[in-house]
Amino acid sequence: MADYSLIIIGGGLSGLAAGIRFARFGGSVLILEKHVIPGGLNSYYFRKGFLLETGLHAMTNFAEPGDKRAPLNRLFRQLKLSRHDFITHEQFSSLIHFPAGNTLRFSNDFSLLQEQIASRFPAEIDGFNSLLAVVNGYDPFTPKAWISTRVMLARFLHDPLLIDMILLPLMVYGNSEEHDMDFSQFVIMFRSIYQEGFFRPDGTMKDFLALLVDKFTSYGGEIRYSSPVESIAITDQQASHVKLAGGETITCDAVISTVGAPGTFAMLSLPRQEEKYAGRMTFVESIYILPRQTKKEVKSDHTIIFYCLSDQLQYCQPVKPVDTSWGVICFPENFQGMPPSDYFQIRITHAANYDLWKKASPLEYTAMKQEWGAKSREMSAKIIGNYEQNIVYEDSFTPITIERYTAKARGAVYGSPVKIKDGRTPCRNVFIAGTDQGFLGIVGSMLSGVSIVNQHILTDN
């Protein structure tokens, strides 16, 4: 008999959700996490007494408790977590900011976006509402051939500016493709961001992860940290055990890997196929901590500002280390009903070029961080005003940081542009969940873990 029925590689959100789902019905399951704490891309760390979150700007897919079909509430039912005990804080509102004073505001009340489009793009509102009818009637979960979102949008909207404005938040929060996106992915993102909206859990990412780990261990699930998997051993065309970097082997009946397609293939001693499966969209992010009393000096009435200061959105890997012409400015404290704190944060995110960061020497890397941090502050100051003089602490991460802590090939936070929607690999008891399976964001990646367990592990297909 195997040591475990199921081994899950990666203790990020998809791995934890898969683990809870399987352990809930009595299955023996072990999660192997290479880092010292759980969370993967959505984790946390401490510096100078501040708890800093990685990844999270906001959770998407807001839904009130009781709305049974909403993805957030379906997820909670699947994990047997009480939605009523889960306290959430909704966003204030967010802003899409383009050149020449073109802005659109949106909130968790979808009608605000409709009103904004009607008043700023009056010739386009009928087209937008026709697009909305298509989105509402679309099933994005049934596998189908790739459809260009830009071609679809051009059927309903004529102003390229409005198309880019609508696309920016949806792309930057979950598109692994450059320039365009699959229409199914567009529909998922449109619903999760514009129709459902942004929120954050009460407490920190550390608390949220503790809730998940506690649930998992309460069902008898086990998790081991600092346990990088080196390989998955195959016997008679089936995975029989995993081998840890230290040499230890653990036997199992099935494996769910959340480390992405290239990393999983490498563990199976198959070609990594990076040219096909490694995404090109990766990011740098700067985190600034400032005293609360200086908040009034910056334009900080929104939760998230999605900006583009060039005429056309270039959603692609930049030719320079960082593209500051567009980005995201997030105020993590700007959610309704958050307890007051002595400090507030500004987080600024831009697309980055993995190769240029990767090839830098340690000295060059530090210099690049400083140079691009300064450019980022200069650019963001054009939108929210100067804040540099008030910064008490700053930190930043690059594609290299992401790669080191999360196992995402080339630091591509949204993974492969080619998704493996059925989660299957060439090995029949090894499955892929998480980013490269296709659902994105915190709620999405957790649903990915749940659905792979439901489809392949709980039901005997």
Added chain:
Amino acid sequence: MTRGEIKDVILEIIADIDEDADMDGLNPDEPLRDQLDLDSMDFLDIVMELRKRYKLQIPEADYHELATLTSCINYLEPKLKAL
């Protein structure tokens, strides 16, 4: 297990799955799915709970037998008779 006991088990499992389930006024001959607004993922939970509690294997081809409360009882009665 009697039909009444089986009914109680099903209702208890549903209440366990869905903290918002409203069992009052449930019509035993109407689809549970429509009345409780459940989806296929929730139905898998019913199947899995029955497996966990009674070691009962319900093949996917039989899932439709669980559509209504009455059809659940009809389907489970011979399987749980000995318990």
